Amino acid sequence: MVRILNRAQEIPAEGITDFCTSVQRFAPALLVAFPWLSASSKLHALTHHAPAFLRRFGSLGSYAEQALESWPVFFNHARAQCMADFFLGSCAQLVQRAAVERRPLAEQSLSTGTTRKLAPAGARKPKSPADGRLRANKSNSRQKTAGAGKERADMEAWAARRATKAVVTIEANKKRLTKAAERATAAAD
Amino acid sequence: MFAEQVAAPDPPPPSPTIALDTLMARYDMLSPSELQLFEALMETHLRAVRQPHISFSFRSGVNRRYELVSTRNRKILVKTRQMRRRASAVARAEVSATHSDTTACHRAIADILSSAKFQEGVSVVPKSNQRRLSPRGQALFLTKQQLSQSKWSELRKALCKESGLASREVIRTALRSIAAEPGRQVWTDERGAHLVSLRDALECLLAELVASGQFRECLVPGPDGQPVPHTTTFRPAPELLYEQHSDDVDDKDLCLGLDKSGGGTSTAKLVATTPNQAHPMSRSNSNLLSTMPCDSDDNAELHDMNGPWMDDFQAMLDNGVTVGGKLRAVRLFFMGDLAFLRSFLGHKGASCRRPCVWCLLIGRSGEANAAAAEAHGHIQAIQEAPKMIRTRLHLQRMIYALQDQRNDDLPIPLTSAEHLSIYHPPLFDVDPCQIVVAPLHLTLGVVTVLLRPGVEAAAFNGGRAAAERAAATVAAALLDDVRVRPVPYHGVCFAGRECHRISQLGAAACDALDGHIPAEELAALRTAWVE
Numbered sequence: 001m002v003r004i005l006n007r008a009q010e011i012p013a014e015g016i017t018d019f020c021t022s023v024q025r026f027a028p029a030l031l032v033a034f035p036w037l038s039a040s041s042k043l044h045a046l047t048h049h050a051p052a053f054l055r056r057f058g059s060l061g062s063y064a065e066q067a068l069e070s071w072p073v074f075f076n077h078a079r080a081q082c083m084a085d086f087f088l089g090s091c092a093q094l095v096q097r098a099a100v101e102r103r104p105l106a107e108q109s110l111s112t113g114t115t116r117k118l119a120p121a122g123a124r125k126p127k128s129p130a131d132g133r134l135r136a137n138k139s140n141s142r143q144k145t146a147g148a149g150k151e152r153a154d155m156e157a158w159a160a161r162r163a164t165k166a167v168v169t170i171e172a173n174k175k176r177l178t179k180a181a182e183r184a185t186a187a188a189d
Numbered sequence: 190m191f192a193e194q195v196a197a198p199d200p201p202p203p204s205p206t207i208a209l210d211t212l213m214a215r216y217d218m219l220s221p222s223e224l225q226l227f228e229a230l231m232e233t234h235l236r237a238v239r240q241p242h243i244s245f246s247f248r249s250g251v252n253r254r255y256e257l258v259s260t261r262n263r264k265i266l267v268k269t270r271q272m273r274r275r276a277s278a279v280a281r282a283e284v285s286a287t288h289s290d291t292t293a294c295h296r297a298i299a300d301i302l303s304s305a306k307f308q309e310g311v312s313v314v315p316k317s318n319q320r321r322l323s324p325r326g327q328a329l330f331l332t333k334q335q336l337s338q339s340k341w342s343e344l345r346k347a348l349c350k351e352s353g354l355a356s357r358e359v360i361r362t363a364l365r366s367i368a369a370e371p372g373r374q375v376w377t378d379e380r381g382a383h384l385v386s387l388r389d390a391l392e393c394l395l396a397e398l399v400a401s402g403q404f405r406e407c408l409v410p411g412p413d414g415q416p417v418p419h420t421t422t423f424r425p426a427p428e429l430l431y432e433q434h435s436d437d438v439d440d441k442d443l444c445l446g447l448d449k450s451g452g453g454t455s456t457a458k459l460v461a462t463t464p465n466q467a468h469p470m471s472r473s474n475s476n477l478l479s480t481m482p483c484d485s486d487d488n489a490e491l492h493d494m495n496g497p498w499m500d501d502f503q504a505m506l507d508n509g510v511t512v513g514g515k516l517r518a519v520r521l522f523f524m525g526d527l528a529f530l531r532s533f534l535g536h537k538g539a540s541c542r543r544p545c546v547w548c549l550l551i552g553r554s555g556e557a558n559a560a561a562a563e564a565h566g567h568i569q570a571i572q573e574a575p576k577m578i579r580t581r582l583h584l585q586r587m588i589y590a591l592q593d594q595r596n597d598d599l600p601i602p603l604t605s606a607e608h609l610s611i612y613h614p615p616l617f618d619v620d621p622c623q624i625v626v627a628p629l630h631l632t633l634g635v636v637t638v639l640l641r642p643g644v645e646a647a648a649f650n651g652g653r654a655a656a657e658r659a660a661a662t663v664a665a666a667l668l669d670d671v672r673v674r675p676v677p678y679h680g681v682c683f684a685g686r687e688c689h690r691i692s693q694l695g696a697a698a699c700d701a702l703d704g705h706i707p708a709e710e711l712a713a714l715r716t717a718w719v720e
Binding site for chain 1: 322326328329330332333335337364367368372373375376377381382383384390394397398400401403407408409410414416442444446447448450451454456458460462464468469470471472473474475476477479480481482522524525526527539544545547548550552568569571572574575622625626627628629630631632634635638640641642644645646647648649652653656657659660661663664665667668674675677681682689692693709710713714716717720
C-alpha cells in the first residue's frame with residue numbers, strides 16, 4: 001500500500017485494484033480490532049479519497065508533495081552561499097539559483113553520454129553475516145559510544161511518551177464508554 | 190642401372206588470404222615465436238603503407254585515434270622556445286583532430302615532449318575524450334554541485350590555469366547570462382522574491398524536457414481503466430467562463446503547492462511540479478516560483494502572499510501553454526500538507542463540523558449533528574463511502590460570498606448548510622477531485638497510527654506497567670532491527686525516511702509485541718502492517 005502510495009509512476013490497473021482492496025480492508029479491520037482507535041482525517045483520506053484519486057489519474061506519487069518538502073533542505077544548505085545585505089535579496093538569490101540549477105538544462109549541458117553500467121544481479125548482496133555491506137557491520141557514528149547512547153536515550157524518551165499517551169487514550173476511552181452506558185441506561189429508564 | 194628416384198613436387202603454398210584468415214582465427218593460441226613473426230609482418234605492413242593515423246575501438250566502447258608525428262630532422266637538444274613551438278604545433282594538430290581544448294592539450298603534450306628529450310621510444314598521446322566545458326557549462330556545473338565561487342577560485346588556483354577552469358569573473362558573467370534567460374528571471378517586491386513569469390518558467394521547463402526527450406504524456410484512465418489517448422486539439426476560449434477540459438484534449442499536468450518552513454525567519458515556498466516527466470518528485474525537477482518571508486500560512490496570509498499568482502494560474506488555464514510548438518491545456522492540481530490545503534480552501538480546520546476538504550461528512554457527534562451525519566456520513570463510520578463530495582461550484586460561491594470576510598472576529602454571514610465549514614474565502618476555485626491527497630503525509634500519518642495500537646492494547650489489558658514494557662520492547666526493536674530513531678521535533682516522533690523504513694520492516698514491531706498483547710490483537714496488527 002505504501003509503495004503504491006509513493007511510487008512516482010503510472011500504476012497498472014492490477015496495482016490500482018490491489019491498492020483499493022488493501023485500503024478498504026485496512027482501516028475497518030484496525031478499528032474493529034482496536035475499538036478505542038478513532039478515524040482521523042488522514043485515515044479517512046487514505047481510505048476513501050486516495051483510491052478515488054488513483055483511479056481517476058492513474059498515479060498518486062507523481063502528484064505528491066515530496067519535491068515540495070525537499071526545498072527547505074536546499075534552503076538550509078544554500079543560504080550560506082546566498083548572502084545579501086537584506087533578507088529579500090537573499091531570497092532572490094535563492095530563487096535565482098534554483099532556476100539556474102533546474103535539472104533538464106544543467107543535466108543536458110553537462111551530460112557526456114556516458115552512464116555507469118548496472119552491477120550484475122546479486123553482485124552487491126552481502127555474502128556472509130560478517131560482510132561489511134551489512135548495515136550492522138558498518139562502522140559509523142552509531143558504533144560510537146556517545147552516538148549509540150544518544151540514540152538509545154531518544155528511543156527511551158519516545159517509548160515513555162508513547163506509553164503515557166497510550167494510558168491516557170485508554171483511560172479516556174473507558175470514561176467515554178462509561179458515560180455512554182450511563183446515557184443508555186438513563187434513556188432506557 | 191638404378192631407377193632414379195624423382196622427388197615429389199612441393200604442395201603449392203596456401204593463398205595469403207587463407208593464411209591470414211587462419212592466423213587471425215588462431216590469434217589467441219599463437220606461441221611467442223609466432224607472435225614475433227606476426228609483429229614483424231605488421232611492422233613491414235605499416236612501413237609499406239605509412240598510415241597517417243590508426244584508429245582503434247576498445248571493448249569498453251572507448252575509441253582511440255593515434256596520429257603519427259614525425260620527429261625526424263629535429264635536434265636532440267631542444268631549447269625552451271623550440272619546445273614551446275613543438276608543443277603548440279602538436280596541440281594544434283590534436284585540436285583540429287578532436288575538437289578538444291588547446292590549453293588542456295598543450296600541457297600534456299609539453300610534458301610528453303620534455304620526457305622524449307631524455308629517452309627514446311614511442312610516446313602515445315590519447316587523442317580524444319579531452320573535453321572542456323564552456324564557461325556556461327562550468328557555471329551550470331558550479332551551481333549544480335552547489336560550489337561557492339570562492340571554492341571554485343581555490344580549485345582553479347590549485348589546478349593551474351591550464352586546467353581549463355574559467356576564472357570567477359567569467360563564471361559570474363556566464364551565470365548572469367543564464368539568469369537573464371526567459372523563465373529564469375527573478376524580481377522582488379515587499380512580499381518576497383518571485384520568478385517574473387509563471388508561463389515563461391513553465392514553457393522554458395517544458396521546452397527543455399522536450400529537447401532532452403524527457404517529456405512524457407500523462408493519460409487519464411477512462412471508465413474501462415485504459416488510458417484515454419489525446420485526440421483533440423486544445424482551443425483556448427478566454428472570453429468564455431473557464432471549464433475543465435475533457436480527458437481526450439491535449440494537456441499537461443501541473444501541481445502547485447506551498448510549504449512554510451525555515452529556522453530564523455520562516456519563508457513560504459511556492460513550488461510547481463510537473464508529472465509529465467520521469468522522476469517528477471526530484472527537487473531539481475520542480476520549479477520554485479516564489480519565496481516569501483511569513484509568520485504563518487493561514488488563509489489571510491495566503492491571500493496576501495499568493496493572491497497575485499492566482500491571476501497567472503487562471504490565465505494559464507484559460508490560454509494553455511506551448512509544448513514543443515503545440516498549444517496544450519493545463520490540468521491544475523493543488524498539493525501540500527492538510528494544513529495548507531485547509532488554509533488554501535478557507536476551511537475551518539480538522540476539528541470543525543465537516544473536517545474533510547474533499548467531502549461533506551460530519552466529524553462531530555451529538556443530536557445536533559445526527560441528521561447531517563445521516564445524510565452525509567460520519568467520519569467514524571469508516572467503512573461507509575462518503576455520500577457527497579465537495580464541488581467547484583461551492584468554492585466559487587464561497588469566493589464570492591466571503592470575499593470581504595477576512596476578519597476572524599466578525600460572524601460569518603452564512604448558515605452552516607451554506608458555508609459547509611468553509612469559513613474564509615478560498616484562494617482558487619479548484620475542482621476538489623484535483624486536490625492531491627497528500628500521499629507523503631498520509632504515509633507518515635499511517636506509520637504513526639500503526640505504532641500506537643500495540644502499546645495501547647498492552648495498556649488496555651495490563652495497565653501502565655504493561656504499556657511501558659511494550660513500548661520499551663517496540664522501541665528496542667525499532668532501534669536495533671529497523672535501525673531508526675525519532676526526530677527531536679514534532680513532539681519526538683518518526684519522520685521522513687524513517688517512516689518509509691518502518692513501513693517496510695513493520696513486522697519487527699509486531700514481533701516485539703509477541704507476549705505483550707493478546708494473540709488476536711497481534712494478528713490484526715500483523716495484517717495491518719502487511720497491508
